[in-house]
Every structure is written in C-alpha cells, then in structure tokens.
Amino acid sequence: MPDHTQNPPLLGDFAIEVRSKNAGPFWVTMETFMKDSVGYSIAADETFLNEQVIADLYGVDAAQVQFFRIPALNVVKISFPRPVTQGGIHDRDIHAGQHHVPLATLKVPERHLTDNTRVA
Incomplete structure (x- = not known):
C-alpha cells in the first residue's frame, strides 16, 4: 500500500x-480489478463513484452510464457511449486503451478511507 x-x-x-x-464502435468499457474487499468497497461506493462522476470525467450523459458491481470478484465495470465513434476522424484512441487514466487517477476523498486503507 502506498504511503x-x-x-x-x-x-x-x-x-x-x-x-x-x-x-464495439460506439461504447467504452472500463474495469477496476481491486486488490481486496477494502478497495472494492471504495470503488463500489455509490457516493464516491457513480454515473455523474463518470459523466463529469468523460463528458458523457450520466443517464447513459452503466455500472456493474461484482463483489465476488472485487470488480467494478463501467460502460458508456464513446464520445467519438471508433475510427472516426476525431478519434484519438481507436481501442479506448487510454480512457482508464482519469478513472485510475481519481482522488479518493478522506471520508472514504478507513484505518485499513491508511498507511502510517
């Protein structure tokens, strides 16, 4: 665990x-494979990670964002329509392989941390 x-x-x-x-050419899927149930509880917490957060990060309509929370695997999967059609003239990431960066670098607010997630 990082300091x-x-x-x-x-x-x-x-x-x-x-x-x-x-x-497919019209959707992006992102997956968070969490290390353990503590990490999963952060990623799955709808007060932290929800449709509006994804909409704000990626400039998409919150009503079209889909969440799939899979506690048995410690996985949260998120899908949303691509802002630009795959392979279109303005598509800068044809495989959507870099879309995860804003999600991975999302700061976890203090209120979502427990003693188990802090390192002294």
Whole structure:
C-alpha cells in the first residue's frame, strides 16, 4: 500500500489493474480489478463513484452510464457511449486503451478511507 501521508490516495492505488477497452464502435468499457474487499468497497461506493462522476470525467450523459458491481470478484465495470465513434476522424484512441487514466487517477476523498486503507 502506498504511503498517503503526503498525497491523497488514488483509486488506482487500491487496484490490481484499472483498464479500458472499446466495446464495439460506439461504447467504452472500463474495469477496476481491486486488490481486496477494502478497495472494492471504495470503488463500489455509490457516493464516491457513480454515473455523474463518470459523466463529469468523460463528458458523457450520466443517464447513459452503466455500472456493474461484482463483489465476488472485487470488480467494478463501467460502460458508456464513446464520445467519438471508433475510427472516426476525431478519434484519438481507436481501442479506448487510454480512457482508464482519469478513472485510475481519481482522488479518493478522506471520508472514504478507513484505518485499513491508511498507511502510517
């Protein structure tokens, strides 16, 4: 676990992997594979990570964001329409392989941390 005494922890700090990929030419899917149930409880907490947060991060309509929370696997999957059609003239990431970066670098607010997630 990283030392968070100086910097607030990021969602990616609690994950084995945060990845994104295209889900066809019109959708992006992102997956957070959390290290344990503590990390999953942060990623799955709807007061921290929800449709509006994703809409704000990616400039999409919150009503079209879909969440799939899978506690048995410590995974949260998120899908939303691609802002630009895959392969279109303005598409800068044809495989959506870099879309995960804003999600992985999302700061986890202090109120979502417990003694189990802090490192002295």
